[in-house]
Amino acid sequence: MRLVSVRLPLRPLALASLVLNALLVVTGGAVRLTGSGLGCPTWPRCTDASYTTTAAMGVHGAIEFGNRLLGVVIGLVALATFIAALLEKPRRRGQARLSFALGLGVVAQGVVGGITVLTGLNPWIVGAHFVISMVMTAGAYVLWKRTAEPDAPRLPLVPGPLRTLARVTAVVSAAVILVGVVVTGSGPHAGDAETPRNGFDPTTISQVHADLVFLLIGLSVALWFALRAADAPPATVRAAGVLVLVELGQGLIGFVQYFTHLPVLLVGAHMLGAVFVWLATLAAVRALSASPAPAPATPAAEPVPATSAA
Numbered sequence: 495m496r497l498v499s500v501r502l503p504l505r506p507l508a509l510a511s512l513v514l515n516a517l518l519v520v521t522g523g524a525v526r527l528t529g530s531g532l533g534c535p536t537w538p539r540c541t542d543a544s545y546t547t548t549a550a551m552g553v554h555g556a557i558e559f560g561n562r563l564l565g566v567v568i569g570l571v572a573l574a575t576f577i578a579a580l581l582e583k584p585r586r587r588g589q590a591r592l593s594f595a596l597g598l599g600v601v602a603q604g605v606v607g608g609i610t611v612l613t614g615l616n617p618w619i620v621g622a623h624f625v626i627s628m629v630m631t632a633g634a635y636v637l638w639k640r641t642a643e644p645d646a647p648r649l650p651l652v653p654g655p656l657r658t659l660a661r662v663t664a665v666v667s668a669a670v671i672l673v674g675v676v677v678t679g680s681g682p683h684a685g686d687a688e689t690p691r692n693g694f695d696p697t698t699i700s701q702v703h704a705d706l707v708f709l710l711i712g713l714s715v716a717l718w719f720a721l722r723a724a725d726a727p728p729a730t731v732r733a734a735g736v737l738v739l740v741e742l743g744q745g746l747i748g749f750v751q752y753f754t755h756l757p758v759l760l761v762g763a764h765m766l767g768a769v770f771v772w773l774a775t776l777a778a779v780r781a782l783s784a785s786p787a788p789a790p791a792t793p794a795a796e797p798v799p800a801t802s803a804a
Contacts, residue, residue, distance in 0.1 A: 502578035531685025533558030617679035
């Protein structure tokens, strides 16, 4: 009996993980913005007697259970991604470790999600839930990119100061997202009408957030101009330009939502925009280096014709 070798498609699975983790931010935002945070009032069950939502729990239960169900799907995709990485021939340790880390992230999300419910939507735990999603989105993005590259170290395409500027920009981008989480934890969209907020003054913390946004846009514009001045490869300039455009769009949504008193649709769009800003930041940083070109294949030597003895 002949055994059939099965290989799972690692690259599509990594892309699926990326998309699903970004989608989890959207569904998590829907839970919060519709007041469905305690639609399933306990964990790991949805009710004391059922793992799934019931008709009596209404739309809030359906929204919260849908978010939990998406987490299960992400876990299954993470497991399939890890198996696919193990079945790669030759096996690449970096991809296997990264896919394993994504699986651990799913476990962390489940635990933090459970603590979120059991603590009555503590704003700091809710914020941690969002941060883990952003970390997992970054991990899935890097894994997806690595599946098309060799394991060799990436080679810099621009001088060191430009790479340092890009790293500083990435740190500020992360800070913008983290402070944005605190802003949300101080505002009205708590996920449930009875949930306490984090105690920060919304106006003050929003101003801190806005100041960091201005700094981020300034650094990103500086990076774009510096790359152009240094005659960097077009792909690097393009990635920095995309980052600036995404940031401007996200900033516009942020200001409009603030001055229109945080309508739920704009807040949800702003949460999704945070994912795009983060991915554009990662893309801009990665664009400053490249995988080494594969060595040209050495043509096989032609056989020397045998000579017959005279």
